[in-house]
Amino acid sequence: MMTNNSVRALLASDRPAIRRYFQKLVEDQLEGVIVGESENAHTAVSLARQLRPDLVIVDCCLPYYARLVDITLSANAGLDAAQAIRDEIPDVRVILVDTAKAGTDEPVSAEDYRLSPAIFTGPEEKPGLSFASLQRRPSPLHKMGFSDICLAIGGGGLVLGLALTTTMVLAFIGLPLVLIGVLGIFAGCLGKVFSASSVELKPEIPGAEGNIFAYEGRLKEPRDAK
Amino acid sequence: MLNKNLIKQCHIFAELSAGEIDRVAGIAEEKEYQAGAVLFVEKDPADELLIIQEGKVALQMACVTPPGRAVTIDLASSGEAIGWTVLIEPHVYDLTAVCLQKTRVLAINGIQLRALLREDGLSGKLMGGLVQAVISRLNDTRRLLISERLWRQRIE
Numbered sequence: 001m002m003t004n005n006s007v008r009a010l011l012a013s014d015r016p017a018i019r020r021y022f023q024k025l026v027e028d029q030l031e032g033v034i035v036g037e038s039e040n041a042h043t044a045v046s047l048a049r050q051l052r053p054d055l056v057i058v059d060c061c062l063p064y065y066a067r068l069v070d071i072t073l074s075a076n077a078g079l080d081a082a083q084a085i086r087d088e089i090p091d092v093r094v095i096l097v098d099t100a101k102a103g104t105d106e107p108v109s110a111e112d113y114r115l116s117p118a119i120f121t122g123p124e125e126k127p128g129l130s131f132a133s134l135q136r137r138p139s140p141l142h143k144m145g146f147s148d149i150c151l152a153i154g155g156g157g158l159v160l161g162l163a164l165t166t167t168m169v170l171a172f173i174g175l176p177l178v179l180i181g182v183l184g185i186f187a188g189c190l191g192k193v194f195s196a197s198s199v200e201l202k203p204e205i206p207g208a209e210g211n212i213f214a215y216e217g218r219l220k221e222p223r224d225a226k
Numbered sequence: 227m228l229n230k231n232l233i234k235q236c237h238i239f240a241e242l243s244a245g246e247i248d249r250v251a252g253i254a255e256e257k258e259y260q261a262g263a264v265l266f267v268e269k270d271p272a273d274e275l276l277i278i279q280e281g282k283v284a285l286q287m288a289c290v291t292p293p294g295r296a297v298t299i300d301l302a303s304s305g306e307a308i309g310w311t312v313l314i315e316p317h318v319y320d321l322t323a324v325c326l327q328k329t330r331v332l333a334i335n336g337i338q339l340r341a342l343l344r345e346d347g348l349s350g351k352l353m354g355g356l357v358q359a360v361i362s363r364l365n366d367t368r369r370l371l372i373s374e375r376l377w378r379q380r381i382e
Contacts, residue, residue, distance in 0.1 A: 060326055066377060073300065073370045079284050079324060080298050087294070098261070098282070098327050131261035133327055 007032030010051060012044035012081060013059030014067055018099055021113065021134075022057045030055075040065050041077035041084075048085040053092065058082045060098040086129045093126070098133040112137055147191030154184020229279060232332055236277050236307050237362070238355040246348060253338040258330045265308070265323035265331070268296075272312040272319045273336045278304055281329025285321045296322060300363060310356055312336035313343075 009026045011019045011034060019037055026032040035051050038044040041064050048056055060078035068074035082096040102113060115132045158181025164174030230251050233239050239250060256279070259265065265276060268288055282303045286296040299321070302308045311320055317336065343349045 065374070068370075068373045068377060071370050071373050073366055074373065076284065076298050076301055079286070079326065080296065084295060096262075096326075100282070129262065131326070133261070 008035045008053045009055040010036045010053040012038045014039040041081035044081045045084045056094045058096050091127045094129045102134050147188045150184045151188030154181045157181030237359045238307050240355050241351040254332045254334045257333050259325045261327050263325045266319045268322045270319050272317045275309045275312040275334040277307045277332040279330040281327045284324045
């Protein structure tokens with residue numbers, strides 16, 4: 001529902017799947033409204049001048065006019081558009097999102113992708129240019145550690161072993177599987193106990209709490225090396 | 227520990243021997259930048275040659291008109307070197323480099339590198355690699371220019 005205080009957002013990407021993802025972010029996290037969409041840098045800047053949005057989300061891989069097949073450099077006008085909008089529109093917040101890791105045609109959903117860092121952190125967000133990247137969420141399999149694998153194999157082995165044992169005929173296979181299953185579960189539980197006592201959480205960037213922070217890109221400043 | 231393989235795999239240093247690579251590594255240091263950080267600015271003194279280990283950097287050139295605007299003319303990613311003008315008089319950066327992602331680089335001190343080239347006579351080996359890198363960038367730009375011109379002709 002649009003209210004007088006809704007954040008007015010302009011989206012710029014030549015990929016519909018990316019624009020839908022941005023739209024969902026704005027509507028779900030900010031209760032904002034989309035006032036315009038553009039497929040290239042040229043119209044993104046024009047629309048920003050006309051519409052004066054509060055927020056502009058720009059795909060880093062935005063073409064100047066059109067993405068040219070096999071010409072990577074044709075689709076890298078996002079930074080230029082973001083800087084132009086930031087310079088021309090007072091009090092606008094511009095977020096440049098690196099989408100290189102998102103596919104060209106596949107759908108982009110919040111379940112499969114995340115923005116790093118999280119770009120909407122609260123009402124204290126300041127105007128200016130911020131940077132973020134769209135990354136694929138690790139699949140559940142990738143998140144599994146050694147303990148998880150032991151538990152999975154142990155559990156599966158135990159269930160299968162019990163099932164085979166009850167047939168009597170295949171008990172000679174089932175019993176070893178039950179034993180493997182029990183050992184696997186035991187190893188997995190031990191692993192969980194030891195790893196829980198030694199885990200140390202570190203923020204991705206010193207001073208930040210997990211991934212919840214925002215920072216601004218600046219032009220013509222001294223180098224920010226660490 | 228410095229990644230010497232990265233230096234070896236970089237076009238500019240491809241013809242150096244292992245010992246020469248070690249000497250270059252001795253004047254390099256690793257640095258890390260956040261997305262949005264500026265590595266160097268057009269027309270500033272060129273004091274470092276940077277080899278990108280990880281990340282992506284946009285190379286921008288200032289426009290004559292409108293003033294104050296810059297255009298991205300190239301991108302550099304892992305394994306590529308930027309800031310070549312460290313090696314070429316008047317040792318002034320001809321582009322502005324902005325990190326599009328969190329970026330790690332190997333920064334090679336320009337003054338020490340030029341001294342190394344003079345002492346060890348490595349200039350010839352480096353210039354060959356530098357010319358290759360320049361040709362590659364020039365051809366990428368040419369392809370873009372041709373494609374965009376043909377595209378504009380098709381739509382008009």
